[in-house]
Amino acid sequence: MRSHYAHLGLLSQLSSALGHESARLELRWMMQALREASNRQRGSSLAEMVARRMSGEPLQYILGSQPFGPLNLLARSPVLIPRPETEHWTMRLSEYVTPSASRPISLLDLCTGSGCIPLLLCHLWPSGSVRAFGVDIASEAIQLASENTAICGFHTPSDNPPSQSPSFRNTFRPILSDIRDPTFLRKSGLYPPFHVVTSNPPYIPRREYDSLPPSVRDFEDRRALLGDPDSEQGDGLTFYRDIARLVANEKLLADDGVLAVEVGKGQAKDVERILQDQAKLPKTTIWRDPWLIERVVVATR
Template sequence: MADEMWTISRCLDWTRGYLEKKGDERSRYTAELLLTAVTGMSRVELYMNFDRPLDQDELSRMHDAVVRRAKGEPVQYITGSTGFRMIDVLCEPGVLIPRPETEVLVGEVLDYLDSQVLGGASTAARKRAALPWNGELDAASDLERALAESEAGDAVAAGETCEDVATAGEGERAAAPHARVLEVGCGTGCISLSLIHEREGAVTCVATDINPQAVALTERNGRALAVPEDALSVREGDLVAPIAPEEYGTFDVLVSNPPYIPHDVMAELPREVVDFEPGLALEGGADGLMVFRRLLAAAPQMLRPGGLFACELFEESLDEAAELCRGAGMDDVRVVFDLTHRPRIVVARTPL
């Protein structure tokens, strides 16, 4: 590659063809991601600079990246990051890569927090990921904003000054409710960090993981996203072991994407998952519910009355998981489907 001029366009085309022959079903997209990592450009910028030549260092790093991908290594490990809802998180070998299914899990937690903890009146002003299921909320959000503006106008018409209205607003913000979330098995920290980012100033998370590498990566991601120190506490330990006794019963949500692949299914996973991602974060025992059962047993101790227990699980385990929740005395048990319409998440509430 180094003996001739390699432009961005030529490198994209060659990489796409090469990776397609190696079995990459999304070879064009993969080529774009690798080139963005090598050049520091966005995907849009790549297409605006098709004729720009790659320098020797870029060619060398692109060569290494293509070789790694051709051997099956996940793109996220090669580029060192991935997008998740509204944020980018650092990724590295040894820590599970975030999946789109987990974005749905975050959405379920946010819906609960907005309706049951944080109050629905102010949701229109909060950040919301541009995800398929959010489009239908736009009209409602516009209506909420219009009502808020109308209320402010009515207050002024009734004799209150703009300063009075502004002062009242500051008081309401100061007294705004706050949510406390426990994430078990944080990995990259994508769940906790998304909750904090999308409900800025309204959510505090405690995130645990038995893998010290995952704990360190979550902390790095928190710093990269400029998360306030008092908004995120990351702790190393097995499931809820790092939670102090005085914290029991203080959480509004216990959320987890635990190891959930049944033992016999592990061998059927794609090579790039089995050969590169950590088995500790994948295998969930004979039926995929080994860790889930432990979390379910801990949930009543961790959660306040009416608190939410939400877990992502293997698609064929959801019915049994829901029955286990009911058998444990949980209320409002539901199974949630992912973007491919497969059962993926179980949610339940602790009794009031």
């Protein structure tokens, strides 16, 4: 009986912040996470989880996971939480590009975060059809991406330079590096060109950063959000210009390759021009997300 009243009290606390229906669902998910009692959740109590949620912490960090397509990826602050719009275009890309074990490809994901984009593609594409790499500046992101790689069952290749022998499995290797460093490819041991280059880079202008919800601003890494890291003013497009430079000067993309980058609301046309003019990728198309926002620019030669 005491636990029943405690449960009602916690539900009431959450309801005051989230509304009754959302609170009921979140409380149920918290209880399920506690029942499953993985190592990262051991020692938590329901009251502690509710207190964290009441402080504004995202539910995904409290539960320790986030669904992404058919995958269930680990989520941990401060690494960016995978979003539904990213899941949507990654699923679409898996149908737009169709590798096979007889025609395998290489993939590079810039600003990889949790590794969600390459890991979902590794899951969706046929076994032995892709060798994927992901780069991020944050050690926390690389650690989490490595854990997600292990959970998803895609071993990380260690041979350097890459072996040309066929593989029976798709592979993904997260790499700690700064894509804005002009020598990052050499330092990272990466060997362009790549058949597919993907990125969900930081793209929020500084003027918008301070108005982000506290659940985002206070818990997710600003390096994964702020699109103009070196300027108080800017349009949020710094990383797209860096990516364009890599494509144009470092031959990052194969001649018949595909570049797909996620963009913020209202940025698609500007990013399209950057890729056309600076990356010399004349063929571009814009994909909308499920909410009809122009969300992805896809570019080829």
